[in-house]
Amino acid sequence: MGEAVAIGIDIGGTKLVAAVLDTQGRVLERLRRQTPAGDADRLVDDLHGLIGDLDAEGERGRGAGLGDGLPIGVGIAGLVTPAGMVRYGPNIDVHDLDLARLLAQRTAQPTLVLNDASAATLGEQRVGAARGHRDVVMLTLGTGVGGGVVVGGRLLTGANGFGGELGHLLVDDGGRPCPCGNRGCIEAYASGTAIGHRARQRLADEPVDSLLREVAQITGRDVTLAARDGDELAREVLVEAGEWLGVALAGLVNALDPEVVLVGGGAATQTATWMLPAAREAMAERIIGHAWRSPPPVEPAALGDDAGMVGAGLAAADLVVDEQDVT
Secondary structure: OOOEEEEEEEEOOOEEEEEEEEOOOOEEEEEEEEOOOOOHHHHHHHHHHHHHHHHHHHHHOOOOOOOOOOOEEEEEOOEEOOOOOEEEEOOOOEEEEOHHHHHHHHHOOOEEEEEHHHHHHHHHHHHOOOOOOOOEEEEEEOOOEEEEEEEOOEEOOOOOOOOOOHHHOEOOOOOOEOOOOOEOEOHHHHOHHHHHHHHHHHHHHOOOOOHHHHOOOOOHHHHHHHHHOOOHHHHHHHHHHHHHHHHHHHHHHHHHOOOEEEEEOHHHHHHHHHHHHHHHHHHHHHOOOOOOOOOOOEEEOOOHHHHHHHHHHHHHHHHHHHHHHHO
8 A cells, every 4th residue: 555645535415434545546544424414514523523533543553643634635416616615515405515614624634625426537537447548528327417527637627616517418408307407417317316217107108017016116226126137128228228328428528529438326337237338329329420430438437436535535635736836
């Protein structure tokens, strides 16, 4: 293992995970706590305590104060400004939380806050499935759909920090309703939630045999399990979701011309057998000049649930290096 360079934190809907990372994004120490949803003050308190406990763990383990004084990178779902203000965190119901400033004050350590999917994209580009590539697009499929873009080796966050909301690309104007309030977003077609909804719709509309008829409240995971057991309707639902994913990817490839496209998140991992081939084909058919160019590879992400934590931590380490170079 290498030298500790940063603390990475992932704020999920149900759990907080913090780790001390080395230069290669490898975890030197890790701790996990429950997320206090809906309570911004307690969230900051718990994060501060988690960082302190991580230092204490170092004293009992590899060495005193392993995380002491290291820059802190945090990934959280939602709209995050360049200054680390969480304008809206939907998974834990926080609004206008000045998270970077508050944590920096409490810890006296440099702190950076990023959207979790953007952080995951950076993690995969730096030390994961896109390592060695400078232009990367990634979509993360879970309950919803997130994403991120790296251009020329730098994370694209936009003027207000809200760039990379790839889950809300419109693929079917006026189509299925999306939780964001729009209709036709890719989240409404390729998320785990959307997959479960589509299966329920198919069963209601079509007199077909399916293992899913025995399931009371069908989820995306139920559809995947049925597909593994040979259920034809479940497989068709996953292929259809993959085709819609390919439509979204074609637009991204046309706009950004990435070297590689990654698909990550829990839903993607479980459904890759059916969704990824369909996505590759649909994307290849729709990219501009498809008869004269090769489409970029569409590959599964590699870092799993650690991607956002690793990306946020490495971004925080970069920030400190950049500031030292300026001074």
